[in-house]
Amino acid sequence: xxxxxxxxxxxxxxxxxxxxxxxxxxxxxxxxxxxxxxxxxxxxxxxxxxxxxxxxxxxxxxxxxxxxxxxxxxxxxxxxxxxxxxxxxxxxxxxxxxxxxxxxxxxxxxxxxxxxxxxxxxxxxxxxxxxxxxxxxxxxxxxxxxxxxxxxxxxxxxxxxxxxxxxxxxxxxxxxxxxxxxxxxxxxxxxxxxxxxxxxxxxxxxxxxxxxxxxxxxxxxxxxxxxxxxxxxxxxxxxxxxxxxxxxxxxxxxxxxxxxxxxxxxxxxxxxxxxxxxxxxxxxxxxxxxxxxxxxxxxxxxxxxxxxxxxxxxxxxxxxxxxxxxxxxxxxxxxxxxxxxxxxxxxxxxxxxxxxxxxxxxxxxxxxxxxxxxxxxxxxxxxxxxxxxxxxxxxxxxxxxxxxxxxxxxxxxxxxxxxxxxxxxxxxxxxxxxxxxxxxxxxxxxxxxx
Amino acid sequence: xxxxxxxxxxxxxxxxxxxxxxxxxxxxxxxxxxxxxxxxxxxxxxxxxxxxxxxxxxxxxxxxxxxxxxxxxxxxxxxxxxxxxxxxxxxxxxxxxxxxxxxxxxxxxxxxxxxxxxxxxxxxxxxxxxxxxxxxxxxxxxxxxxxxxxxxxxxxxxxxxxxxxxxxxxxxxxxxxxxxxxxx
Numbered sequence: 001x002x003x004x005x006x007x008x009x010x011x012x013x014x015x016x017x018x019x020x021x022x023x024x025x026x027x028x029x030x031x032x033x034x035x036x037x038x039x040x041x042x043x044x045x046x047x048x049x050x051x052x053x054x055x056x057x058x059x060x061x062x063x064x065x066x067x068x069x070x071x072x073x074x075x076x077x078x079x080x081x082x083x084x085x086x087x088x089x090x091x092x093x094x095x096x097x098x099x100x101x102x103x104x105x106x107x108x109x110x111x112x113x114x115x116x117x118x119x120x121x122x123x124x125x126x127x128x129x130x131x132x133x134x135x136x137x138x139x140x141x142x143x144x145x146x147x148x149x150x151x152x153x154x155x156x157x158x159x160x161x162x163x164x165x166x167x168x169x170x171x172x173x174x175x176x177x178x179x180x181x182x183x184x185x186x187x188x189x190x191x192x193x194x195x196x197x198x199x200x201x202x203x204x205x206x207x208x209x210x211x212x213x214x215x216x217x218x219x220x221x222x223x224x225x226x227x228x229x230x231x232x233x234x235x236x237x238x239x240x241x242x243x244x245x246x247x248x249x250x251x252x253x254x255x256x257x258x259x260x261x262x263x264x265x266x267x268x269x270x271x272x273x274x275x276x277x278x279x280x281x282x283x284x285x286x287x288x289x290x291x292x293x294x295x296x297x298x299x300x301x302x303x304x305x306x307x308x309x310x311x312x313x314x315x316x317x318x319x320x321x322x323x324x325x326x327x328x329x330x331x332x333x334x335x336x337x338x339x340x341x342x343x344x345x346x347x348x349x350x351x352x353x354x355x356x357x358x359x360x361x362x363x364x365x366x367x368x369x370x371x372x373x374x375x376x377x378x379x380x381x382x383x384x385x386x387x388x389x390x391x392x393x394x395x396x397x398x399x400x401x402x403x404x405x406x407x408x409x410x411x412x413x414x415x416x417x418x419x420x421x422x423x424x425x426x427x428x429x430x431x432x433x434x435x436x437x438x439x440x441x442x443x444x445x446x447x448x449x450x
Numbered sequence: 451x452x453x454x455x456x457x458x459x460x461x462x463x464x465x466x467x468x469x470x471x472x473x474x475x476x477x478x479x480x481x482x483x484x485x486x487x488x489x490x491x492x493x494x495x496x497x498x499x500x501x502x503x504x505x506x507x508x509x510x511x512x513x514x515x516x517x518x519x520x521x522x523x524x525x526x527x528x529x530x531x532x533x534x535x536x537x538x539x540x541x542x543x544x545x546x547x548x549x550x551x552x553x554x555x556x557x558x559x560x561x562x563x564x565x566x567x568x569x570x571x572x573x574x575x576x577x578x579x580x581x582x583x584x585x586x587x588x589x590x591x592x593x594x595x596x597x598x599x600x601x602x603x604x605x606x607x608x609x610x611x612x613x614x615x616x617x618x619x620x621x622x623x624x625x626x627x628x629x630x631x632x633x634x
Contacts, residue, residue: 016494016598142529150533154542159555166559173570181596185494188593204580207587208595210478210491212577214501218511219573226566233562237555436596441495444471 009104010439010446011286019287019439023432024189026282032429033281040425046418053411054129062132064408070399071391075409076130078383079416081238081259082266083123084164085379088231089267089299090116091171094178095227098220103445104295106438107287111274113175114431118423119270120168122416127160129412156241163237170230174223180206181216181437232256235263242386249329249390252317258310265303265349266379269372272296274424276369278433287434290363297362300375304353307382311350325395333389337402341385348378462585462634463605464617466626467594471497474600477624478503481604484620492586492601511576515569522564527557585632602626 032040057064067074090112097105128134140161142151151158183203190196206212236256243255252258272293279288318326333342352374361367393400405413427433468474471493478491482505489504491497501507530553539547574580586592586603595601602624604617614631621629 020494020597142533148538150538152542153530153534153556154545154549154552156555159559162556162559166563169563170566173566177570177573185596188596200582204574205582205584206579207584207592208492208494209577210493210497210500210504211506212579213493213496214506214508215511215573215576217496218508219569222512222515222569223566226562229558230562233555233558237559240555437495444495444497 008446009107009289009291010442012446014286014443016440016443019443020185020189020436022287023434023436023439024186026428027186027430027432028190028195030282035281036425036429039421043418043422043425046415047422049411050415050419053408053415054125057129057408057412058134062130064406065412066403066406066409067130068401068403070394070401071388071403073130073387073391074403075405075413076126077241078380078387079413080123080126080130081235081383081387082380083119083126083416083420084167084235084238085259085263085266085383086270086376087116087119087123087167087171087267088235088260088263089271090114090119091167091174091227091231092264092267093271093299094174095224098224103442104292106442107284107289107434108271108275108292108296109438110178110431110433110435111278112271113171113178114424114427114433115267115270115274116171117175118420118427120164120171121423122420124164124168125416127164156237156244159237160241163234167230167234170223170226174227177216177220177223178435178438179431180204181208182432182435184208185436186432231263232260235259242390247390247394248323248325249333249386249394252314254310254313254317258307258314261303261306261310262379262382265300265307266376268296268299268303269375269379272300272368273372273376276365276372278428280365282428282433284434287439290365293365293368294359294362297356297368297371300372301353301356304349304356304375308350311346329390329393332393333385336389336393338385338389338392341381342389345378345381345385348374349382353378460634461606461609461614462632463603464614464621464629464631465586465589465592465601465603466621466624466629467591468600468602468624468626471500471600473625474602475500475503477602477621477626480624481602481620486604486617486620488605490586490603490605492592492595492599492603494596494598497600508576511569511572514572515565518568519561519565523557523561525564526560527553530556585634588633589630591628591630603632606631 065074065076067076093112094105094109094116097109128137131137140151140158151161180203183199184206187196187199187203190199236259239255239259242250243252245251275288275292275296279285315330318330321327333339353371355361355367355371361371388403392402466477468477474491474493475497478489478500481489482503487505491500491504493500527550531548531550534549534553535547541547545552586601589601591599592601593599602621604621606617607613618629
């Protein structure tokens with residue numbers, strides 16, 4: 001990508017010390033901005049709602065949710081798929097841009113990794129809730145139990161468990177690895193005793209040794225190489241929960257790539273959203289530039305187009321299969337009780353997103369922020385229509401039903417949004433929201449190549 | 451800048467700060483050429499070419515990650531095969547007991563996870579982390595290693611006055627800004 005045309009990705013005057021002081025200053029010295037405090041209070045309140053709703057669901061049972069036969073999956077699975085999708089771009093941005101040596105990675109990779117981490121936390125809670133008997137979740141683990149039973153290895157739900165668990169551990173490790181040298185930077189700059197001890201412990205004695213860096217870079221490279229297969233496998237496996245079944249509307253071979261593209265679309269949108277918020281909140285307009293937003297906008301557009309292509313292929317397959325049930329599912333999506341969901345999705349993900357073709361739009365923070373929000377809503381509607389329309393009317397008309405989410409569904413969902421933003425808000429106050437060591441390396445690159 | 455007095459005192463080594471990354475790489479290469487061993491250098495980011503200049507090449511981590519990854523995948527596959535074929539054979543949906551295609555997702559995940567954890571743990575063990583204490587932390591200027599400081603550390607072998615003077619003069623000749631001796 002041409003990146004020298006308009007605005008430099010790193011300001012020409014920025015030095016190693018300046019970037020370290022500026023970013024560690026946000027954590028160590030700068031008081032929280034008023035907008036941060038307001039957002040914190042709102043998010044904390046929502047997180048409490050989440051907690052309360054969880055207590056209610058755990059004590060009363062999943063009957064509180066609008067899930068029943070035939071729509072047995074409902075909201076919890078819609079939200080799992082949506083959240084895990086958001087997580088994916090975090091991993092991919094960080095890893096793929098590292099492998100391809102993209103210079104715009106340095107200022108946004110930390111936000112992307114943190115976003116991935118917290119989105120998986122939100123995603124992981126739903127399957128547990130949806131189990132109905134969450135205290136038996138350990139049945140999914142293979143262990144020599146007294147009943148001499150093993151997990152059913154041919155079940156996508158067991159694959160799911162392994163995929164999400166792997167992804168969670170991977171993301172935690174990747175985030176910590178990226179934070180390790182930055183914790184050392186904070187330790188070196190901390191003046192208060194408790195921050196010195198806190199970051200000293202977190203930095204584990206990292207001392208910026210060239211030999212340490214050499215091993216660090218190798219390990220990081222291994223992590224990055226593995227990132228893309230992990231991302232594809234995790235969302236791929238989740239899509240197999242649907243595709244392996246014989247439900248019309250689920251049983252499509254294009255599901256794994258279709259889900260991955262959708263995941264990346266919503267993930268890049270969320271990174272763009274966070275980038276706009278953080279650059280405004282902490283005055284980082286020179287580090288997270290309009291050029292960065294431009295690149296994020298391009299990625300959103302690319303994956304939106306892949307998603308749109310998948311829509312056409314899904315419709316084509318339904319028609320070309322000659323299968324009455326598949327065709328009926330499609331006609332039902334267009335005209336049935338959930339038709340408004342389908343058409344809103346088309347408007348947001350197919351029509352509105354075309355605005356990203358315009359450079360002006362991609363480079364205008366509020367515009368790209370709005371498009372990021374609408375894209376996330378669109379992707380959520382997509383997950384909703386896949387889960388709801390496919391199951392509510394399948395082969396037997398006697399089993400048809402139209403169900404809607406209950407207020408408990410909505411409480412848990414909005415609560416999880418609050419939990420996510422709470423975690424992000426706390427994270428940017430205790431850890432550097434821009435990777436300092438990656439920035440310093442980028443500055444060195446700039447200086448040595450002009 | 452502390453001098454090189456107190457010849458009887460034990461020291462860990464001599465540390466010198468350089469102005470730029472390029473100078474540090476040059477000094478590291480020169481120090482190796484001059485016969486100094488077990489050198490270490492400190493820089494705020496991975497400086498290209500610095501580790502080789504110190505005589506260090508990292509080759510083991512990717513191979514180890516691959517090996518452990520393959521072992522992890524094999525263990526994952528074996529667990530599934532053993533439990534489904536040997537320990538609790540039960541026919542589900544008329545599928546064969548050893549339906550290996552269905553075992554692949556879990557095999558892949560355990561393999562990838564083992565490889566990734568191997569890479570990280572190998573990095574930490576290789577770097578001897580966590581390590582709360584190290585003599586370089588005694589240096590008054592060392593916090594600049596995470597900002598704009600480029601340091602070269604020459605460990606002391608005998609700590610004789612002669613060796614200390616030679617090291618000091620060598621570093622000075624390489625253009626070091628500040629040279630200090632480190633307590634052990």
